[in-house]
Amino acid sequence: MKQFELQRLVRSNIWALKPYSSARDEFTGSDGIFLDANENPFGKKNRYPDPHQRELKQALSSFHGIPADQIFIGNGSDEVIDLVYRIFCEPGRDRVILCPPTYGMYGVSADIHNVEVIEVPLNDNFELQIDRILSHSATCIFVCSPNNPSGNSLHGIEQLLDSFEGIVVVDEAYIDFSSSRSVTELLPGYPNLIVMQTFSKAWALASARVGIAYASREIIALMDKTKPPYNVSAFNQQEALKALSRPEKYGYRVKVILEQRALLEKELKEIPVVQRIYPSDANFLLVEVSDANAIYHYLVEEKVIVRNRHSVVRNCLRITVGTPDENRKLLNAISNYNNQRR
Numbered sequence: 055m056k057q058f059e060l061q062r063l064v065r066s067n068i069w070a071l072k073p074y075s076s077a078r079d080e081f082t083g084s085d086g087i088f089l090d091a092n093e094n095p096f097g098k099k100n101r102y103p104d105p106h107q108r109e110l111k112q113a114l115s116s117f118h119g120i121p122a123d124q125i126f127i128g129n130g131s132d133e134v135i136d137l138v139y140r141i142f143c144e145p146g147r148d149r150v151i152l153c154p155p156t157y158g159m160y161g162v163s164a165d166i167h168n169v170e171v172i173e174v175p176l177n178d179n180f181e182l183q184i185d186r187i188l189s190h191s192a193t194c195i196f197v198c199s200p201n202n203p204s205g206n207s208l209h210g211i212e213q214l215l216d217s218f219e220g221i222v223v224v225d226e227a228y229i230d231f232s233s234s235r236s237v238t239e240l241l242p243g244y245p246n247l248i249v250m251q252t253f254s255k256a257w258a259l260a261s262a263r264v265g266i267a268y269a270s271r272e273i274i275a276l277m278d279k280t281k282p283p284y285n286v287s288a289f290n291q292q293e294a295l296k297a298l299s300r301p302e303k304y305g306y307r308v309k310v311i312l313e314q315r316a317l318l319e320k321e322l323k324e325i326p327v328v329q330r331i332y333p334s335d336a337n338f339l340l341v342e343v344s345d346a347n348a349i350y351h352y353l354v355e356e357k358v359i360v361r362n363r364h365s366v367v368r369n370c371l372r373i374t375v376g377t378p379d380e381n382r383k384l385l386n387a388i389s390n391y392n393n394q395r396r
C-alpha cells in the first residue's frame with residue numbers, strides 16, 4: 055500500500071462531525087430504572103436497541119477471528135454502501151470506479167449521492183482490468199467477489215490494494231459459497247480496505263436486513279458516528295445472533311446449496327437451448343441461452359422466476375440455486391421449452 059492518509063480521503067464535514075449522543079450512549083449499564091430515553095415503561099418491545107450492537111459484534115468477532123472494533127453492522131449491505139458514499143465521496147466533486155457487469159446498487163447509490171461514476175468494465179473473462187483502473191484517479195472503487203451477476207471470484211484484488219490511491223470496497227456477499235479465501239485476511243496490511251458481507255445469503259436472513267463491514271478501527275469509527283443511532287432493530291440483531299449460534303445449520307445449508315449448484319450445472323449443460331454456463335463461486339449460475347427474453351417469459355408462465363440479465367450480459371439468465379425440489383422443477387420447465395420448440 056502506498057502512503058495512506060485517511061483524513062485526505064474523508065469528507066471534511068464527516069471528519070469534523072460530532073455524532074448524536076443517544077441516551078443509551080451516555081448511560082451504558084443494564085441495571086436501574088430507565089427514565090432517560092422517553093420510552094414507554096409498559097410492554098416488552100418498549101426499549102431502544104443497543105446502538106453499538108455489542109453482543110452481535112462480539113459473536114461475529116468470535117466466529118471470524120476479527121476484533122469487534124473492526125466490525126460495523128448495518129441495516130443491510132445497502133446501508134454500508136450508502137455510508138461509504140456519505141463518508142468518502144463529496145457530491146459533485148469525488149469520483150468512484152465501478153466494474154460492470156456488477157451489482158446495481160453501487161451505481162444507484164452513486165447517483166443518489168451525485169457522485170460521478172467511472173466505468174472500467176470487467177474483461178471477457180469477467181476479471182478486473184487493473185491497469186485501466188489504475189489509470190484513473192478516484193476516491194473509491196467497489197468490486198464484488200464473487201461477482202454478481204457473473205458468479206466468479208476476482209483475481210488481482212491484492213494488486214489493486216497495493217496500487218490504488220483510494221478506498222477499495224470488496225463486496226463478499228457470496229464468499230461463503232466460494233472456494234477462495236475472504237480478503238478479510240488482508241485487513242491488517244491494508245488501511246484502505248473495506249470488506250462487505252451480509253446475513254442475507256448464506257445465513258438465510260434476507261428479511262432481517264443485516265449487513266456487515268470489516269475495516270480498520272478508524273474507518274469503522276467513522277461509519278459508527280455517521281450511521282443513524284438505532285440503525286439495526288433489536289429483533290434483527292437477535293435473529294443474526296440466533297443464526298450465529300447455530301453454525302452447523304448454516305454449514306449444512308451451504309453444503310446442500312453447493313451440491314445443488316453442481317447438479318444444476320451438470321443437468322443444464324445437457325439442455326440444447328443452454329449454450330454456456332459460467333463457472334460460479336456463488337449461490338447462482340449465469341447461464342447463456344439461445345433467447346433469454348423468450349425463455350425468461352416462458353419460465354414466468356411456468357411460475358419459475360429467474361433473473362433476466364440479457365440487458366447486461368447478452369442472452370444470459372441468472373438462476374439462483376433453490377431447494378432440490380425447486381431446482382428439479384426449473385430443469386423440467388427449461389427442458390420442456392426445448393421440446394416445444396422442436
Ligand SMILES: *Cc1c(COP(=O)(O)O)cnc(C)c1O
Nearest residue numbers: 130131132157202227252254265
Ligand atoms: C445480495 C447482495 C448483497 C446483500 O445485500 P443486503 O442489503 O445485505 O441484503 C450485497 N451485495 C451483493 C453483490 C449482493 O448480490
